[in-house]
Amino acid sequence: MTDIDNNNERKRALALHRTMLSIRRFEEAAEIAQRDGEIPGTLHLSIGQEAVAAGVCSALEPADLITSTHRGHGHSIAKGASLSAMMAELFGRVTGTCKGKGGSMHIADFSAGMLGANGVVGGGLGIAVGAAQGLRVRGSEAVTACFFGDGAVNRGPFLESLNWAATFRLPVLFVCEDNGYAAFTETARLTAGAGPAARAESLGIQSMVVDGNDVLAVADAAAAMVERLRREGGPAFIHAQTYRLRGHTIADQGAYRDAERHSRQELRDPILLMRQRLTDWNLSQDVQRLQVEVETEIAAALVAAREAVFPEPASIYAEVQDIGAPA
Amino acid sequence: MTTQTVLEAVRDGLAEEMRRDATVWAVGEDLHIGGLYGQYRGLISEFGPDRIVASPISEAMIVSAGLGGALAGTRPVVEMRIADFALSAIDELVNQIAKARFMFGGQARVPVVVRLPQGMVTGSAAQHSQSLESWYVHVPGLVVLAPSTAADCKGLLKSAIRCEDPVIFIEPRAIWQNTGEIPEGDHCVPIGEARLVRKGGDVTVVTWSTMASVAHKAVEACVETGTDVELLDLRSLWPWDTGAVFASVKKTGRLLVVHEAVQVCGLGAEIVATVVENVHGDLCRPPRRLGAPRAPVPFSPPLEAAYRVSQQNIEQAIREMVAP
């Protein structure tokens, strides 16, 4: 393929690439900071899965809502959460998205429509469906997207949420981000039936299976689904097949993984695939410019996080509850 | 003043709040026919199916609808049908609703009311009768209410709906049909204040929910035989009215806490401990608790009768506490 002629298409492709780069570089920086002891606790990195977050969120408006998972940095960034507030949250600082009270697994940015990562597998599904119902009560036309892993499809909330959204025709986009593993288990080994999309179809929910490492494919699928949700109501379901290039947590070396599959997947890194495409379209200069921009932003986020102060111990008692607040 | 049953009072309380605020809506099983007990009767015709949402049997999703709905800017009222079924949504209640505001650094408010009709009714046995209010009181982030009279049930439900914190609203299902006087107008009861049912100087009885009506009869019987009992209906379990309880204990020197829940690790333990820590010098007798044995609620009538905290049990405990 040679030059990409349509200006809008070019802009869109570069924007998607930029989002993926931001996620990748944010997580790589966080990974180092965690190893250096600057970030407490562990991290669930989405390195290798960036196309799902970037593609899906490209179909959403600022007023639309999302819920996320324990592996949620990418979803937050793609929905527009502030990189520096997110980094500060990982560092446990008062300038973090959650004032240092949540950390990686509870990042939220309500100003960007990001209603929270979740430490409970499957915890975000019902919240997304409930948010869609709340939006209906308020007469809002916004849609809600809900990210969850392949492991979540075996928990009860998956059935309860899908059935509910289908029954009430709520405009929810369910996105199963299938990275092949649930913690240290190959999910397919313990999942009966023909897969997540088949489960959704069995409830009459329109579903698509997409290559979750092809950001344009994800973006197209999401755009089509979201357009339909806005027009006809919902819900809709995307099964995005991707791969986790890092361990389950930062401590996990992934010894249980199939080495051959892993090497194959390294070549299908979504950022490599997209960079190749952009190069084919004669956009390498733009790619380099984006890389520099993202690098600058990540560096600034790290500096700001390091310089920010820790929360005061007394803030433990704030924001628990107004009535019957702890003393 | 008008006279209403508890059931009518809470139905009117919800309807008034829904008229006042278009972001208030209710969700639960069988709400289209008024709910299991009729506490939503007639509301769907006034407010329509988007605000009186008749849901599938999906307790986890019902509670999630409350949380998601709150995060999206509304004030959901969530019906659990019977308190026992809230256990199918305990992750949503404890891990999600109670913590969302704190975890997200104050970005989220969760003005949800979770309604739990609770307690023993004849023949309901182990999975339709238990009282687990102390679980919820233990969880940071939750307000826990357990009124007993028609006026308090209405007034506290209205306050709960206006509350910015998530509220566990425990309803006395055994006494839905009890009647009481309801003040006219916009009747709200402040959260955190006990109701002084009877003033007295000899012994303080603290209780709540259905037990308040049982204890009231026991107290009247004791008063007739010359014991001057002070009876406090706590109404709010978190926060609970330490001021009213301390003041009463300072006066009487004797404290009896009565609850329908299992005595071990029931809320009575917390109340007694708090009193002992704070006003032990005023106690002339060891405080006492009266609760159910540490066994599941049984079915057969004689077993059930033996299990229940009865009016007689309460009278006897009061008499023992004032015996020389």
Ligand SMILES: Cc1ncc(C[n+]2csc(CCOP(=O)(O)OP(=O)(O)O)c2C)c(N)n1
């Ligand atoms: C209810 C619940 N069970 C178990 C866990 C521990 N846990 C955290 S992540 C995870 C794996 C989840 O797999 P998946 O849904 O595929 O998401 P992924 O980690 O692959 O992104 C497990 C078991 C949890 N957080 N919550």
Ligand SMILES: [Mg+2]
């Ligand atoms: Mg997975």
